[in-house]
Amino acid sequence: MELVRTEAETGLISLSEEAPLDGPSWLKDLQKTARAEFQALGLPNRRVEEWKYTDLKTAMKVAFKPAEQGEVTKTQLNDLLGAELAELSTYALVFVDGQLNEELSDLSLGDDVEVLSLKAALDGDVSWVKPIGSVQQNPRDAVQALNLIMMQGGAALKIAERAEVNKPIHLIFVSSTAGESSIASRLFFDIGAGANVEFIESHLSLHGQASQSNIVTEVLVGDWAKVRHVKFNEDHNESLHLSNVIGKLGKGSDYNLFQATLDGGVTRNQVEIRYDGDEAKADISGVALLSGKSHADLTLVMDHAGLSCESRELFKTVLDDEGRAVFQGKVIVQPGAQKTDGVMMSKALLLSDSGEFDSKPELEIYADDVLCGHGATTGQIDDELLFYLKARGIADADARALLIQAFVGEALELIENDTLRDYVIGRTIAWYEKA
Amino acid sequence: MLEIKNLHVEVEGQPILNGIDLVIPDGEVHAIMGPNGSGKSTLSYVIAGKDEYDITKGDILYNGESILEMDPAERVAAGLFLAFQYPIEIPGVATMTFLRTAINAVRKERDQEELSIPDMMKLIQAKAKDLGVKPEMLKRGLNVGFSGGEKKRMEILQMALLDPGMCILDETDSGLDIDALRIVSEGVNALRSETRSMLVITHYQRLLNYIVPDKVHVMSDGKIARTGGKELALELEEAGYAEYDDELA
Numbered sequence: 177m178e179l180v181r182t183e184a185e186t187g188l189i190s191l192s193e194e195a196p197l198d199g200p201s202w203l204k205d206l207q208k209t210a211r212a213e214f215q216a217l218g219l220p221n222r223r224v225e226e227w228k229y230t231d232l233k234t235a236m237k238v239a240f241k242p243a244e245q246g247e248v249t250k251t252q253l254n255d256l257l258g259a260e261l262a263e264l265s266t267y268a269l270v271f272v273d274g275q276l277n278e279e280l281s282d283l284s285l286g287d288d289v290e291v292l293s294l295k296a297a298l299d300g301d302v303s304w305v306k307p308i309g310s311v312q313q314n315p316r317d318a319v320q321a322l323n324l325i326m327m328q329g330g331a332a333l334k335i336a337e338r339a340e341v342n343k344p345i346h347l348i349f350v351s352s353t354a355g356e357s358s359i360a361s362r363l364f365f366d367i368g369a370g371a372n373v374e375f376i377e378s379h380l381s382l383h384g385q386a387s388q389s390n391i392v393t394e395v396l397v398g399d400w401a402k403v404r405h406v407k408f409n410e411d412h413n414e415s416l417h418l419s420n421v422i423g424k425l426g427k428g429s430d431y432n433l434f435q436a437t438l439d440g441g442v443t444r445n446q447v448e449i450r451y452d453g454d455e456a457k458a459d460i461s462g463v464a465l466l467s468g469k470s471h472a473d474l475t476l477v478m479d480h481a482g483l484s485c486e487s488r489e490l491f492k493t494v495l496d497d498e499g500r501a502v503f504q505g506k507v508i509v510q511p512g513a514q515k516t517d518g519v520m521m522s523k524a525l526l527l528s529d530s531g532e533f534d535s536k537p538e539l540e541i542y543a544d545d546v547l548c549g550h551g552a553t554t555g556q557i558d559d560e561l562l563f564y565l566k567a568r569g570i571a572d573a574d575a576r577a578l579l580i581q582a583f584v585g586e587a588l589e590l591i592e593n594d595t596l597r598d599y600v601i602g603r604t605i606a607w608y609e610k611a
Numbered sequence: 612m613l614e615i616k617n618l619h620v621e622v623e624g625q626p627i628l629n630g631i632d633l634v635i636p637d638g639e640v641h642a643i644m645g646p647n648g649s650g651k652s653t654l655s656y657v658i659a660g661k662d663e664y665d666i667t668k669g670d671i672l673y674n675g676e677s678i679l680e681m682d683p684a685e686r687v688a689a690g691l692f693l694a695f696q697y698p699i700e701i702p703g704v705a706t707m708t709f710l711r712t713a714i715n716a717v718r719k720e721r722d723q724e725e726l727s728i729p730d731m732m733k734l735i736q737a738k739a740k741d742l743g744v745k746p747e748m749l750k751r752g753l754n755v756g757f758s759g760g761e762k763k764r765m766e767i768l769q770m771a772l773l774d775p776g777m778c779i780l781d782e783t784d785s786g787l788d789i790d791a792l793r794i795v796s797e798g799v800n801a802l803r804s805e806t807r808s809m810l811v812i813t814h815y816q817r818l819l820n821y822i823v824p825d826k827v828h829v830m831s832d833g834k835i836a837r838t839g840g841k842e843l844a845l846e847l848e849e850a851g852y853a854e855y856d857d858e859l860a
Contacts, residue, residue: 569773
């Protein structure tokens with residue numbers, strides 16, 4: 177097969193060749209394999225089934241240079257977070273251009289939480305970090321492979337067994353550079369059995385610059401542990417944000433991931449959940465509000481291997497202008513994973529004639545006693561609802577805003593933390609007031 | 612005062628209203644009765660400003676001014692209110708949020724001060740209690756999971772809160788049992804005043820035992836075919852609509 181390299185691919189390949197791969201021996205082999213994989217695969221494009229609707233070969237014109245370590249002051253950080261988020265009582269872990277910044281972070285998280293910067297995790301002789309790179313098991317995913325080679329920042333967190341972490345851990349990624357830059361980060365969460373923890377993840381830019389970020393989060397959820405994770409993106413309209421959350425769920429565990437995407441350039445939120453233990457449940461939901469030429473792709477694989485596991489997915493997308501959303505959801509029920517209960521729903525609301533929603537739900541079921549369903553709808557604002565609100569004195573624009581809020585509200589309700597939910601609702605309201 | 616003058620209305624080229632003339636002075640309650648398909652609901656939607664109707668001739672004046680160029684929200688601010696035959700369910704919009712938004716939108720348009728949240732809550736809770744609207748209904752999505760009777764009570768609650776000068780009740784009795792009908796009618800009667808007029812649209816005379824009209828109009832084929840006092844409703848109950856309905860005649 178003829179291989180035509182784009183400028184971005186050539187750039188990424190030379191960056192990957194320059195990567196020192198000087199980590200621990202248990203990682204080096206994985207990285208070398210990943211390098212070979214990436215060179216063979218190149219950037220994913222529309223001929224790759226999983227990337228049919230998000231062609232990175234076209235979307236990524238050039239590969240931005242890896243970010244150099246910059247500076248962010250406490251005041252700048254608070255300004256970026258805004259009053260609503262500053263109000264939220266959390267343990268903040270601040271990553272400036274990928275690197276864990278000790279001055280800006282709360283590192284006294286108590287005896288139950290261990291935090292290591294990615295560098296410390298890989299340089300030290302720490303045994304619990306060794307799953308890094310191998311929770312990720314998809315050999316054909318070029319973006320994950322690239323992250324494994326290029327990862328320059330991030331952190332590893334270990335939550336002790338039965339720990340009740342009393343405040344959410346807020347992972348704040350700040351890009352400080354005034355020019356275009358790229359960052360590859362990796363997070364690794366090792367959640368002990370029976371632990372209860374909440375993560376918030378936000379991505380911010382100090383100078384409102386376009387960036388290319390590639391973040392892989394590997395999560396091991398211990399038996400009966402409960403994890404809440406809310407990820408929020410409001411990126412520059414020329415940014416590229418590639419995210420992978422790869423989780424393995426233990427017996428009886430309860431994992432929620434909620435992802436909110438507001439505009440941005442090209443965003444891909446890919447989630448791969450493997451149910452290893454029985455009776456585990458996961459709720460992977462989110463909202464995307466896209467205007468201009470923003471493109472957001474949600475691709476998920478829920479792989480049920482345990483007995484009596486439950487998966488719930490609810491995605492609400494609002495599209496204005498030429499916004500484009502992609503939903504690819506695959507529920508796999510492995511042989512023997514009886515009593516699996518999976519419900520997947522994706523709904524889009526079109527506010528313009530030129531928005532586009534591509535939905536591809538898939539069920540792969542190899543067991544006979546399961547309950548699985550999926551649904552997808554695309555529609556416009558209902559004239560009957562609109563008239564009813566107007567007939568109560570509510571002006572057209574306000575009535576539309578109320579209906580958009582109602583549409584995304586069903587999903588936003590799934591954010592359990594009240595302050596955080598109010599914050600995300602506030603951002604969505606600001607979005608459609610602008611739209 | 613509501614004045615409808617020689618109103619002709621079409622939907623997709625089909626004539627529905629063929630020259631309605633109707634005057635409802637302040638403080639009066641008029642009923643419109645008539646067979647199904649006579650255009651009763653269309654008239655209510657046209658007054659409220661639903662946009663799928665083409666007004667080909669005539670005018671609607673409220674307090675002397677034409678409302679035809681006003682959008683539905685402006686008509687509400689001017690004092691018109693339509694209680695829907697089938698109130699719409701809106702999941703995701705909490706009833707309380709909806710009521711607050713509507714009340715303040717209307718107050719703002721009427722150059723009245725917006726109400727603070729505590730004042731608003733007090734007002735809504737007091738009126739809700741009068742109409743037997745349970746507090747938990749206010750927390751639910753608008754009309755979601757409400758019974759037929761609860762939906763109609765919610766309509767009357769909205770009517771009470773928006774303080775209209777002209778109320779149009781479109782088949783408010785449909786789907787109500789006798790107890791619900793009484794509660795809803797009491798709510799409506801409590802709103803009767805010298806400055807407020809009402810247009811009660813109904814198929815059955817039953818509602819008019821509770822909301823006693825000053826005048827009764829019979830609508831047929833998109834026109835007012837006959838006008839009389841409240842006794843006309845009883846006559847119709849006896850004789851039916853055969854005289855006014857081509858298909859029945």
